[in-house]
Amino acid sequence: MKIVVLDEADAELTAAADWYEQEREGLGEDLLAEADRVVSAIAASPTTWPLVAGS
Numbered sequence: 001m002k003i004v005v006l007d008e009a010d011a012e013l014t015a016a017a018d019w020y021e022q023e024r025e026g027l028g029e030d031l032l033a034e035a036d037r038v039v040s041a042i043a044a045s046p047t048t049w050p051l052v053a054g055s
Helices: 007-023 027-044
Strands: none
Touching (some): 007 027
8 A cells, every 4th residue: 555645744753753852862763763663554454544534
């Protein structure tokens, strides 16, 4: 399954990772790694999660 991440969502995730990285070194990287893990899990098994109306 193809996963589409909107530019706005990508920018928000990057900003959050930058903020977390300032709070504690490595935490922003952990956030990005977890986001990647979750997106990969969704792509591998898309029927596991419910669809959002209008998506």
